[in-house]
Amino acid sequence: MERYLGKKIKNDLINTYGVTVIPANSILNAEHLELIRKQKINILDIIFAGEEGQAPSSKELAYNVVNVSKDLFESFRTSRKVPLADIRKEVVPVVQEISRQSDIFALFDAIQGKDDYTYQHNIGVGVLSTLIGRWMNMSEAELSVLSLAATLHDIGKLKIPSEILNKPGKLTPDEYELVKKHTILGYEMLKETTGANSHITLTALQHHERNDGRGYPLGLKEEQIDAYAKIVAVADIFHAMSSRRPYHEPVPFHIIVDQMRRGSFGALDPHIVSVFLENIVKRTVGREVILTDGRVGEIVYLNPHDIETPLVKVDDEYIDLSKLNTIKIKEISIE
Template sequence: MIKKISIQQLKPGMFIHDINCVWMEHPFLVGALKIKNDKTIEKIAGLGVREVYIDTLKGLDVIDAPTETEVNAEIEHKMLAMVQQVKPITTTSTLSEELKRSREVYGEANKIISNIMHDVRIGKQIEVERIDPVVEKMANSILRNKDALLSLCRIKNKDDYTFLHSVSVGALLISFAHALDFKRDVIKQLGVGGMLHDIGKTKVPNEILNKPGALTEEEFVIMKSHVVHGCSILRKSPGIAQVSFDVASQHHERFDGSGYPLGLKNSEMSVYGQMAAIVDVYDAITADRCYHKGMEPTVAIRKMFEWSKFHFNPKLLRTFIRIVGIYPVGTLVMLESGKIGVVIEQSETDMTRPLVRIIFDAKKNYFIAPKDIDLAKPLGQGGGDRIVNYESSAKWDIDPNKFM
C-alpha cells in the first residue's frame, strides 16, 4: 500500500515509492529506493523534501499514515474549492481562429531565442530589442485567446528542449501576468524574462546539459550554476529590466527557502520570481526528456498544488491553475459515456466541466465524427456527460493537436 508520511517519520527499513518533489531537483537520486541508513534520510531532507510516499509492501509501515488514495481525494477537493474562487479569463477570439496566428508567433519566438543563445555562446551580447517585438506579438495573441499559444507550447522536440522551454515559460508568464491584471509594460518584461530565464545554460557544457541520463552530484552542481551565469550575462546586457532579471535570477528559488542559488524565502523573493518558479516547474515536469517521461498536465497541476504547502506561493498558484485549468486545453479525457475527447475550452463556471471535442468511442474502439460537448450544460442542452479521467495520448495513439 502506498502511504504519505512526513520526512520526520522516515526511517531505515522503509521503501520510498516517490520522493515527492520536482524531479529536476534531485537528478542524482532515483524516484524509488530502500532507506538503508540515516545518511540517506539526511540527503533527501537536504533537497527540501518535507513529505514522501512509502510502499508498505516493500518496507516498514506507518500505521496511521494516510493512503495515496485518501491524499489525492483531499487534494482534489481542496484544489477545486480554491480555484473556483478565481475570476475567469475572457477571450475575444476562438481557439481555431487564434491557432492560425499563434503558430506563426510561436515559430518566430523559437527562432529568435535559438539565435540569441547561439550568439551568447560565441561571446556576443544580448540585444533585447530583438526580443521585444515577438514578446509583443505573444502578448497580443494571449490577450485574444491564451489557450492557442499555450497549447502549442506543450509540443516539444527533445533535441531543442532548452529553446522551446524558454518560449513556453515566456508565454506562460505573459498569460499569468495578464490574469493578475499587471500593467502592459510589466507583462512584456515578464515575457522577456521568461524567454531569457535559462540563458545561463549557454555556459554549461553540452555533455552535462544534454546528458541522456541522471547527473552525478558534481554535474548537478555545475548544472545549477546556470542561474549565476545567467545573472552575470543579463547584468552586462543593456535594456534588461529588473522584472526580467528577477525572473532569471529567482526561478529556482522556493517559497520555503529550499531553492537555489540564494535560498530566498517568502517575501525575499519578488512576486515575479515567485511566478517564474511556478511556471518553470510546470513546463519542465510536463515535458518529455530523453531520460524522463513528462507528467500529464492534469497530474502536474495536482502535484504542484500538493507542493504549494512549502515550495510555491499558494495564492499565486491558485491563479496559475485557473489559467491552465484542471484539464488544460489539449488534454485527452475519458467521459462517463465511454467517449474520448479533447479539451478545447475552459468553462467560466466549473473547471471540471470544460468544452470537449468528442473524437473517439472507447467502447467500440473507433473514431467518430468530431462533436463539441459543453459539459457545463445539462442533458438536452449539449451536456449530460462528465469527465472520469484524463487519458494518455500515447496509450490511444491519438494526437490531440490534430483535433483542435
C-alpha cells in the same frame, strides 16, 4: 471595451465555474460587455468570428520565434553580449501575441517542448508567464518586463556544456551542481547588460527559489523572492513537466495539476499556482478528454468545491470524478 460592440464571438464565454454566460455566435451588445466586466472575463481571451484566419497559428508563430530566439541567444557565444534590445524587439511581441491565443490547450500544444527543448522552453515559459501575468491583471508595462524576464530566465545555461544539459540519463551530483549555477551565471550576465532592470536580473537568479527556503541558489523565502521570479517559477515547472525531455515523456495533465497543488516541486507561491490552475481548469468545460481508464468523454460541469474533479459525460453515462479516486483526466484534446 466599447470597440468590441457589434462583434461576433466564435466560442462560448464561460465564467469561473465553467457556466456559459454568453453563447457562441452572439453579437456583442452593451449588456454583453457589462456581463463580461462583472464576470471578470478577459476580453483578450475572446476570439471573434472572422478573425481566426487572419494571422498565423500559434504553432507557426512559436516555431518561427523559437528559431529567431535561438539565433539571438547563440550570438552571445561569439559577441559575449546579451542581445537584450533585439530580444525585446523581435521576440517579446511574438511571445505576447501567442499568449493571447483564446484556446488555452491549443496554446499549450503550440509551445510544448519536443525537439529543440532548450530554446522552446525559453519561449514556452515566456508565453506562460505572460498568460499568468495577464490573469493577475498586470499592466501592459509590467507584462512587457515579465515577458522579457521570463524569456531570459535560463540565459545562464549558455555557459553550461550542452552535453550536460541534453544528457538523456540522470545527472551525477557534480553535473547537477554545475547546472544549478546557471542561475548565478545568468544573473551576472544580465547585471552587466544595459537595459536589464532588477526584475529581469533577479528572475534569472531566483526562479528556482521556493517560499520555504529550500530552493537555490540562495535559499531565499517568500517575500525575499522577486514577484516576477515567483511567476516564472510556476510557468517553468508547468512547461518542463508537460514537455518531452531527454529523460522523460510529457507528464499527464492530471499529474501535473495534482503535483503542483501538493507542492511536489517545492513551495511555490500559492496565489500564483491557484490563479494559474483555476484559469486552466475552468476552460476545460465542453472539452473532450481522455480518462486514465482509456475512455473518451466530455467535461460538462465543474465541481465548485474541487474544480479538478469535474462531471464527465462518457456516451450516455455521467461520471463524477470527485467520487472516483481511481479515474483521472489523463489528456485534454486539442481541437
